[in-house]
Amino acid sequence: MTESSRDFLRKLQSFPRKALGFFPTPLVALPSWLPGKTPEIYVKRDDLTGLALGGNKTRKLEFLVGEAQRLGADTLITGGALQSNHCLQTAAAAARSGLSCHLALSGSQPPSLTGNALLDTLFGASLHYHGALRKGEGMEKMSQELTLQGKNPYVIPYGGSNAVGGLGFVAAGLELWEQLAGLPKKRNHVVIATSSSGTQAGLLAAQVLFDMPIEVRGIGIDKEDFQNDQLKQRITKLTRELTGLFTSREYDLPQINLYDGVLGEGYGVVGEPERNALSLAATRLGLLLDPVYTGRAFAGLAELLEQEVFSPEDRVIFWHTGGVPAVFHYGPSLLLAGTGP
Numbered sequence: 001m002t003e004s005s006r007d008f009l010r011k012l013q014s015f016p017r018k019a020l021g022f023f024p025t026p027l028v029a030l031p032s033w034l035p036g037k038t039p040e041i042y043v044k045r046d047d048l049t050g051l052a053l054g055g056n057k058t059r060k061l062e063f064l065v066g067e068a069q070r071l072g073a074d075t076l077i078t079g080g081a082l083q084s085n086h087c088l089q090t091a092a093a094a095a096r097s098g099l100s101c102h103l104a105l106s107g108s109q110p111p112s113l114t115g116n117a118l119l120d121t122l123f124g125a126s127l128h129y130h131g132a133l134r135k136g137e138g139m140e141k142m143s144q145e146l147t148l149q150g151k152n153p154y155v156i157p158y159g160g161s162n163a164v165g166g167l168g169f170v171a172a173g174l175e176l177w178e179q180l181a182g183l184p185k186k187r188n189h190v191v192i193a194t195s196s197s198g199t200q201a202g203l204l205a206a207q208v209l210f211d212m213p214i215e216v217r218g219i220g221i222d223k224e225d226f227q228n229d230q231l232k233q234r235i236t237k238l239t240r241e242l243t244g245l246f247t248s249r250e251y252d253l254p255q256i257n258l259y260d261g262v263l264g265e266g267y268g269v270v271g272e273p274e275r276n277a278l279s280l281a282a283t284r285l286g287l288l289l290d291p292v293y294t295g296r297a298f299a300g301l302a303e304l305l306e307q308e309v310f311s312p313e314d315r316v317i318f319w320h321t322g323g324v325p326a327v328f329h330y331g332p333s334l335l336l337a338g339t340g341p
């Protein structure tokens with residue numbers, strides 16, 4: 001490790017952090033399910049982070065809750081879609097940390113709660129329904145109201161994707177790099193579901209700060225993210241903010257690789273590619289995926305492999321970012337034709 005890397009590591013360790021998950025998560029080789037010579041494929045099991053049935057948000061929340069506690073907050077506020085994995089993880093993180101939790105969710109109160117929303121309430125979170133707003137747009141108003149009631153709330157942005165949350169994925173990049181050091185040297189490509197941008201930006205920041213030659217490829221899961229190139233811009237901005245927490249040096253950022261081939265009918269709409277991906281991962285690999293993020297990302301990975309984007313000599317790491325409890329919300333729409341009861 002170079003002197004500057006050691007400095008950056010010390011800096012990373014100096015940010016307030018609340019231990020919420022089990023790290024490192026396993027890096028596991030997958031059997032090849034494709035004919036012919038293909039790259040080695042591994043899965044990074046962030047579905048096993050251990051907080052509320054796992055997921056990538058545990059990593060962000062360790063730093064976000066650390067910062068909330070530093071500021072003396074007694075309440076966490078965040079928001080997202082009704083079945084948001086981020087909201088579930090935040091509810092669990094709040095419970096573990098002795099904080100209250102208020103969630104700004106899309107839609108209206110359903111007749112009965114299922115999947116992630118059901119678990120939100122088990123963790124004691126208060127649910128607020130905000131109609132068409134699915135990215136936590138009402139959070140600031142909720143924060144003002146809670147402040148008037150004498151609370152000290154800490155607002156976590158949509159997806160936990162600000163510089164504080166992104167630190168979780170700077171640490172994750174280092175974790176992966178250490179695991180790869182124990183494997184034969186190859187070109188490494190990470191494939192992840194990407195949306196609010198903290199996961200991809202954190203990994204990119206780790207890449208530039210610690211000089212790790214890992215190529216990161218984000219599979220878009222939300223059509224809206226691709227309007228006016230906004231996802232790319234968000235990732236660039238957040239990566240810069242993250243490196244700026246460590247050094248005033250302006251790095252040339254690596255290329256931001258985004259794939260928009262599996263956006264389907266829009267956010268959270270399950271189609272044939274997600275059904276195929278969930279079925280293939282479950283029946284051939286014994287791996288559960290979720291329909292909104294990792295299922296779509298796995299479908300994207302399958303397309304990239306088909307397009308021979310990676311060389312057979314390379315290693316591809318599919319980052320399983322969690323989301324599995326949502327399976328219990330989507331029910332029979334996940335089954336391939338002819339496989340239901």
Ligand SMILES: Cc1ncc(COP(=O)(O)O)c(C=O)c1O
Nearest residue numbers: 085195196197198199293321323
């Ligand atoms: C399961 C899962 N995977 C991936 C992502 C995308 O991560 P990010 O929002 O950091 O881009 C999310 C975001 O909510 C998620 O819930």
